[in-house]
Amino acid sequence: MIDEEAPEVVFLDIRMPGMTGLDVAARLVDSPKPPHIVFVTAFDQYAVEAFEHSAVDYLLKPASLDRLEKAVAKLKARLKAPEPALPTAALQALLAQLAGGGAAVQASAPAxxxxxxxxxxxxxxxxxxxxxxxxxxxxxxxxxDKYTSVFVADGESLIRTPISKLREQLDEQQFWQIHRSVIVAARHVAGTKQDFRGRLMVQLKGRPEQLVVSRNYVDLFRGM
Incomplete structure (x- = not known):
């Protein structure tokens, strides 16, 4: 449809069935007249700062009306310019960064x-x-409940991402699931001990609470 209609602006979700939004963008950036692209994402691993410092824009889900209006105003300003500068170079650099610092996302083999x-x-x-x-x-x-708590040294914050989805976005070498409802950062594990009920407990660096390790994940701590 993009090939047929040749739009000036395309809003792309990143997670889509089949090709991802990044795969589509990788194809568009090589076209004779690439459109302005606004990425739509609920996932912060796509480097919000990279979007903010590039020529393309982004909307973080759930997008507010105010944020959408700002994105549209920015697009209108670009399109009103005598010769609208299409962000080809910036988009190529961003795609490379989002792909992990290597080459841009391969359009032929979405991953x-x-x-x-x-x-x-x-x-x-x-x-x-x-x-x-x-x-x-x-x-x-x-x-x-409906949220996931994020614990840091100075307190607790909330995100809407379910822990099952969050696990898919984390580096499994750095973050260990120890319970169906808990994922802990390996670098912040001080050690383990058994409580009076025989449960394995994780002791943390920088926080006083101890976290229960369920039986399904006890093997992770064998030898500690």
């Missing part, structure tokens, strides 16, 4: 983006403000 680009930032609600938390600062994640 799951989460596998090549582990989560780097967490956009989380903390009271009335929104925090952008580097993944290195996260001590553990815990399922919390």
């Amino acid at each position: 799951p983006a989460a596998a090549s680009a582990p989560l780097q930032w967490i956009r989380a609600s903390h009271g009335e403000e929104t925090r952008l938390i580097p993944i290195e600062e996260v001590i553990y994640f815990q399922s919390n």
Whole structure:
């Protein structure tokens, strides 16, 4: 449809059945007249800062009307320019970065983006403000009703991503699932011990609480 209609602007979701939004963008960037692309994503591993410092735009789900209006205003300003500068170079650089620092996403063989680009930032609600938390600062994640709690050294924030989906976005070498509702950062594990009930407990660096390891994940700590 893009080939047939030749639009000036394309809003692309990143996670789609079949080709991903990045795969589509990789094809468009090589076309004779690539459109302006606005990525739509619910996943912070796609480097929000990269979007903010490039010529393309992004909308983070759930997109507010105010944020959408700003994106449209920016697009209108570009399109009104005497010769609208299409962000080909910036888009190529962004695609390379989102693919993990290597070549741009291969259009012929779409691959799951989460596998090549582990989560780097967490956009989380903390009271009335929104925090952008580097993944290195996260001590553990815990399922919390409709939300997932993100625990760092100085407190707790909330995200809407279910822990099952979150697990797919994390580097499994750096984050260990120890319970169906808990994922802990390996770098923040101080050690383990058994409580009076015989349960294996994870002790943390920087936080006083101890986390229960369910029987399904005990083997992860054998030899510690």
